[in-house]
Amino acid sequence: MVNAFNKQLEKSHRNRENITDVSKKNKGKTDMGTAFWMALILILTAFFILSWRVYTWIKEEKIMIYDIGALLDIGKRQVQANAYGFKQEKDRLMAILSAGEGKEYTGKVAALTTVRTFTKLYNRYDNNQSSRYFFDRAFETANMNVLNALRGENGRAYAACLMLRGNLLSYAIMGHINIYIFRRKELILLSKGQIMEELIKEKVNKGLLSKEAARRISDTDRAYNCIGRDDYMKPLMPKEEIRLKKKDMVVIMTAGVEKNISVRELEIIISRKHSCNGTAKEIIETIKKKNNEDLDNLGLIIIGI
CATH class of the missing domain: 1.20.5 (Single alpha-helices involved in coiled-coils or other helix-helix interfaces)
Structure with a gap:
């Protein structure tokens, strides 16, 4: 057991x-x-x-990243009186194109002074500030700087400045500079700037000028505002930002370019889908091949979104 x-x-x-x-x-x-x-x-x-x-x-x-192309050409002139500048940071871009006018070097001084003023002020630009605030301040400061630089000499500058914030475009123009948007093989005019043609349209629409009187006005491409005048006048600015689409291109050109190439020619060249720099070169080369003996300075900026 x-x-x-x-x-x-x-x-x-x-x-x-x-x-x-x-x-x-x-x-x-x-x-x-x-x-x-x-x-x-x-x-x-x-x-x-x-x-x-x-x-x-x-x-x-x-x-x-924006695709940027810019080109200047002296044309048949002795002095290059056009200038441009860029400032880019992250998803923002400021671009300025200026065309100077005046005897000897006064136009060149006016254009260069304008571009330098804009680029310097943009270095201190606060992203919380509106683009309109920057445009107002930059154009007024440039006007004062040009007057000081010329010291009584007869010279002036026209300028178009744009700011891109992502795909939102804002711009301001003083004088005769053209801004277009290229979209789906079509060049769409945003503005020719402050020229008599636009001023006449505005006055006719407001009833301040009759259509008959408007027809009698010649030289409608003449600018009625400029940088470098004693009685400062504000630039032209749209009220709202423009929303761009993918593959849009912004084209800024001086009057020298506009007068020597048609919109259709521009559309054909831009549609070839070169880089923006290559497109700008082809546009300038096309104009120069026409061999215009009175060819003015040429200035062009193209920005791809």
Whole structure:
């Protein structure tokens, strides 16, 4: 009896040991499984975060980069009196094109002074400020700087400045500079600037000038405002920003370009889908091949969105 009881006791003890061993093994497997799933979750989370950052970076880079082409040509003149400038940061861009007029070097001085004024002021531009505030301040400061630089000499400048914030366009023009948008193979005129033609239309629409009197006015392309006048007049500015579409192009040109190439010729050249710089070169080359003996200075900026 005693031996049987001892055998039963030993058997029971062995069973408890076996159960303990199995329990330890199962616990080890459970711990390994939990660690595996936790590691997998961490890896997937890290991969998701990295993918999102790469996607965001690519998206930002696409917004940041504008294709820009700019070109000046002296034409048949002895002095290049056109000038341009750019300032770009992140998804913002400021571009200025200026055309000077005056005897000898006064036009050149006026245009260069205008561009330098805009680029310097843009370095201190606060992104929280409106584009209208910048335009007002920059044009008025440029007007004062041109007067100081010329010191009584007869010279002036026309200028168009645009600001891009992502795909939102705002612009201001003083004098005769043309701004177009190229969209779906069509060149759409935004403004010819402050010229008599636009002023006459405005006065006719307001009933301040009859259509008969308007027809008798000649030289409608003459600018009625400029940078470098004692009685400062504000630039032309649209009331709202313009929302551009993907593949749109903004084209700014001086009167010298506008008078020597048709809109249709421009549309054909731009439709060839060169880089903006290549397109600008082809436009200028096309004008020069016409061999106009009285060819004025040429100035052109093209910006692809």
